[in-house]
Amino acid sequence: MQGSRVLAVDLAGDSVKARNGSMVAYDGQMTFKRMSGGGEGLRGLVTRRITGEKMTVMEVQGQGTCWFAERATEINLVRLSGERLHVEASNLLCTEATLRTGTEFTGLRGASEGHGLFTTKVEGQGWAAVTSDGPAVILRVARGLPLRVDPGAYVAHTGNLKQSFRTDVTWRAVVGETGGESFQIEFEGDGLVYVQPSERRTFAGDA
Amino acid sequence: MTGPVIWDPSTLPVDDNVNPYAFSVALDGRWFLQKGKMVAYYGNISFHPIGYGALDSLISTSFHSPTHAADWVVAEGRGHMILADRSYDVNSYDLENGNLTVRSGNLLAYAPTLALKQSIIPGFLTLIGSGKFVAASNGPVHFVEPPIRVDPQALVGWADCPSPCHHFDHAYMRGVLGGVRRLTGIGGASGEEHQFEFVGAGQVLLQSTEVLMTELATGLVADEPGIPGQAPPQQGGQMRPNLGALGQQLGF
Incomplete structure (x- = not known):
């Protein structure tokens, strides 16, 4: 990492997968190869087309150092050792070649984030770089310690978490007076949730 | 490289910043916050609109800006709440029997020991009393x-x-x-x-x-002679x- 908004990757013949167009500089010998469908093969390509969880990815291979950045958003490194990272495709910047990516159904929660009904999962061993608007706050969820998150501030989560969609819409919402935080995602189980100090526009307006 | 800090309710700061852009409130009782500034919370917290009947006595002592009522909620319960605003810098301030006027869009939350009043200057809010409040700045x-x-x-x-x-x-x-x-x-x-x-x-x-x-549309104060702010506030130096x-x- 260089600062918190540029990711420097040293390559020695190995490769990383990164979002198309996120390279800002490199030295040494690099080849950039566009990978259709997120490098997940034909099935992955079709799934992504259907689900709208689009992700244009390039494979960067070579010798030297390559710098990645995305609209000056904060970059958070996540170390995975076998567990699964769930992240929105638009928040995933870069993954090591050893990690597998795929699509998954999230239901109503995804829709509430304004990101469609599907999300991206990353599995395996290695580093993944996740972008967020402002440095992400990492919150632990444990048994008996549920966490509720504003859909617009959710970035990613790891571990074995059960998520459910919570509303406290009452008759007051119907007459136009709401608590303003009517829609939340509830996380239960064991894991970590990444929250950004900013809210995306969601279908629930400013909720 | 040291690993990132992982927070849980036992390590979250009590009424202090988590990082320059996020603030953690250890809630035990009630707090006022502007709508949509809460990003996550632990514990049992409910959010009530200002018009909620059970809050009448609280509102009458701590909330005196009816035109802003639609933008504010009361958080009630026990737990930890994380506040943030468009990844702007967030700071908390302690007032001791003092007063402070702030642009209405910059104020995130305040303890009910403070009273919120609308400033005579349009678009600004004044906090009076003793207690803590949280404001954002770019x-x-x-x-x-x-x-x-x-x-x-x-x-x-x-x-x-x-x-x-x-x-x-x-x-x-x-x-x-x-x-x-x-x-x-x-x-x-x-x-x-x-x-x-x-x-x-x-x-x-x-x-x-x-x-x-972005200025929140707050409506205008009651149309009485002698009250400024009947016209939209003039900003950016563009004179009529x-x-x-x-x-x-x-x-x-």
Whole structure:
């Protein structure tokens, strides 16, 4: 990492997968190869087309150092050792070649984030770089310690978490007076949730 | 590289910043917060609109700005709440039997020991009493002491009692040439002909940018003679042609 908004990757013949167009500089010998469908093969390509969880990815291979950045958003490194990272495709910047990516159904929660009904999962061993608007706050969820998150501030989560969609819409919402935080995602189980100090526009307006 | 910090309710700071952009409130009771500034919470917290009947007595002591009521909620319960706003810098301030006026869009939350009142100056809110509140700014906040002139867009708020007034750069705009310059920009306008001037004892809070937060439409105060702010607040130094006595003096 260089600062918190540029990711420097040293390559020695190995490769990383990164979002198309996120390279800002490199030295040494690099080849950039566009990978259709997120490098997940034909099935992955079709799934992504259907689900709208689009992700244009390039494979960067070579010798030297390559710098990645995305609209000056904060970059958070996540170390995975076998567990699964769930992240929105638009928040995933870069993954090591050893990690597998795929699509998954999230239901109503995804829709509430304004990101469609599907999300991206990353599995395996290695580093993944996740972008967020402002440095992400990492919150632990444990048994008996549920966490509720504003859909617009959710970035990613790891571990074995059960998520459910919570509303406290009452008759007051119907007459136009709401608590303003009517829609939340509830996380239960064991894991970590990444929250950004900013809210995306969601279908629930400013909720 | 050290691993990232992982927070849980036992390690989250009590009423302090988690990082420069996020603030954690250890809630045990009630807090006022502006809608949509809560990003996550642990524990058992419910959010009530200002109009919620059971809050009547609280509202009558701590919330005196009916035109802003639609933008505020009361968080009630026990737990940890994380507040943030568009990844702007977030700071908490302690007032001790004091007063502070802040741009309405910059105020995130405050403890009910404070009373929120609408400032006479449109678009600003005044907090009176003792307690903690949380405000956001684009870039770190700087405290300066009057007398000072500040750019209207950089002003976040002011504490205690300096007297805020408009200041127009008279020398630069004097005469016909100056008037033409002012209205057309021909001949070069520096864009700094209009400032807010503060005199008196107190503190002025500035942000390190001229990016304004979006003003929330708050409606207008009751239409009574003598109440300023019946017209939308004038910002960015764009003067209307009718300047009254000042305009005549300037040769308009």
